[in-house]
Amino acid sequence: MKPEPPRHAARWALAGLGLSMLLSSLGAGIANVALPALAQAFDASFQAVQWIVLAYLLAVTTLIVSVGRLGDLIGRRRLLLAGILLFTGASVLCGVAPGLWLLIAARAAQGLGAAVMMALTMAFVGETVPEEATGRAMGLLGTTSAIGTALGPSLGGVLLAGPGWRAVFLVNVPLGVLTFLLARRHLPADRRESRAGRARFDRLGTLLLAATLGAYALALTRGGGSFGPLTLLLLAGAGCGAVVFVRVEARAASPLIRPAAFRDPVLSTSLAMSALVSTVMMSTLVVGPFYLSRTLGLGTALVGLVLSAGPLVAATAGVPAGRLVDRFGARRTTFAGLIxxxxxxxxxxxxxxxxxxxxxxxxxxxxxxGYAVFQTANNTAVMAEVHPDRRGVVSGLLNLSRNLGLVTGASVMGAVFALASSAADVSTAGPEAVATGTRTTFAVATALITTALALAAYGRSLAGRRAAGVPDGAGLTG
Structure with a gap:
């Protein structure tokens, strides 16, 4: 049989990677719309069924960096295939779950599979496409992720109205099978390394990082914008965990994350910018429904239609944004996106x-x-600098910074909106109060983007010094 031309093989490999991104983003959003029906089906409180969403979110947030590093060590292809199988199998278990807590456990397993897919898809780009097409590949991944985000609520609503809530989870199964077949057939084989030359997996660092991120994510997702004693305790635990993690990693022979890497201007500023812009994007999802319904007086269906404009723009802008990155360079395009x-x-x-x-x-x-352009450019700039044996963990860090920004935006920007609205309950606030809260929230969002622009300028100046031979810290290749 004649071997496939490289370009043809790369297209099919990218199709498999794109479907991996679509599945993970679809899994995140499709269950939200089913929560009222699930509360009725299992005769459970809304607080209990919220764990169907939280279990997925916490699994992704706490494990995405660790699975990225594990892929670097044992082979990205085999781990990605395992992650796709886990996600697909967990989707089956979600769809047939006889009880709420089994469904929640299956959603956690689904989140672990999604963490693997999210962490490793960007890491594969450098191995599947030519360097001059990296931006377009990153744009395609951004497009499929946005499609999954946009499709989640609408597809979930259709399935809920038709076959019922079990179909909301079972719809992932045929997509998972197709993704697995494409990835197995077209992704490049893992490089074989001797056991003697292979670094060890940092188990202690993994546990510490998972506990720290889990405490932070749980504090903000359960807090709902309010900072009670439990939320403050969890945040304090996350802060202590971060300090212990840094100290442990500094002494580890084969650390999960090398502390010196954060002295690299490209990585550190890119992660901070990603968290800031994701916080702003979550603001649109937190504030938008209240502004559209309370101030403009729109009905539920029309609110959903208007809010779908954002993901639609992101889905259509991803590939063109990638072309801009390939033509004008990642750093210039990053500035353009932020502006x-x-x-x-x-x-x-x-x-x-x-x-x-x-x-x-x-x-x-x-x-x-702007977000679509920024994300494509920022991801391309970081992954272009990474040594092949660290692509998984750095890809995981990029996804983690985005997730933490979304979590922070939901809680902190929600609190800003509520405070600026001067209402005990924004769902019953008057039109003008909600309008004031909306304007204030986006003024804060503008300040956050301005901060990201300052970070971009700072990172660019340090990168210029590096190019001129002036030392600035550790690089991503170490």
Whole structure:
């Protein structure tokens, strides 16, 4: 049989990677719409069924860096295939679960499979496409992720109205099988290394990082924007865990994350920028429904339709953004994305309610377009600098920074919105109070994007010093 041409093989490999991203983002959003039906089906409280979403989120957040590093050590292809199988099998278990707690456990397993897929897809780009097409490949992955995010609520609603809640989880199964077959057939084989030359997996670092991230994510997701005693205790535990983790990693022979890597301007500033812009993007999801329903008086169906404009823009902008990165370079395109986001957020902070739906959708589209450009450029800039044997863990860090930004945005920006609205319950606040809260929240969002721009300029200056031969710290290749 004649071997496939490299370009043809790369297209099929990217199709498998793109489906992996779609599955993980679809799994994150499709269950939310089913929570009321699940509460009724299992005769459970809303607080109990919330764990169906939290279990997935916590599994992804706490384990994404560790599975990325594990892929670097044992082979990314075999681990990705295992992650796809785990996600698919857990989807079956979710769909047939006879009880709530088995469903929650299956969702945690599904989240672990999603963490593997999210951590390793970007790591494979350097091995499957030519260097000059890296931006387009990253843009494609961003597009499929956005499609999964946009498709989740709408597809979940259709399935819920038709076959019922079990179909919300079982729909992942045929997609999982297709993803597995494409990945198994077209992804490059793992490089074989002798056991003597293989680094050890950092078990203690993994446990410490998982506990630290789990405490932080749980504090913010369970807090709902309020900071009670339990939330503060969890945040304090996360802070102590972070200190212990850094000390342990500094002494480890084969650390999960090398502390010296954070002195690299490309990695450190890119992770911080990713967290900031993801916080801003979550603001649009937190504030948008209240502004559209309370201030503009839209019905539920129309609110959902308007909010889908953001993911739609992200889905259509991903590949063109990748082309811009390949043509103009990652750093220039990063600035362009951030400036676009700042412009959109600034317009939303000045938003007069009399402009109606177009007055909200227009700036929202600008923010989302900038986000798509930034994400593609930022991911490309980081992954281009990484040594092949660290791609998994760095890809995991990029995804982690995005997840932490989303978690932080949901809690902190939600608290800003509630405080600025001057209402005990924003769901019953008056139209003008919600409009004021919306403008204030996006003013804060504009300040966050401005901070990201300052970080981009700082990272660019340090990178320029590096190019000129002035030492600035440890690189990503060590």
């Amino acid at each position: 676009t986001m700042a412009a959109g957020a600034g317009l939303l902070s000045l938003l007069p309610a009399r402009l109606g739906i177009p007055g909200y959708v227009g700036p929202l589209a600008v923010v989302t377009l």
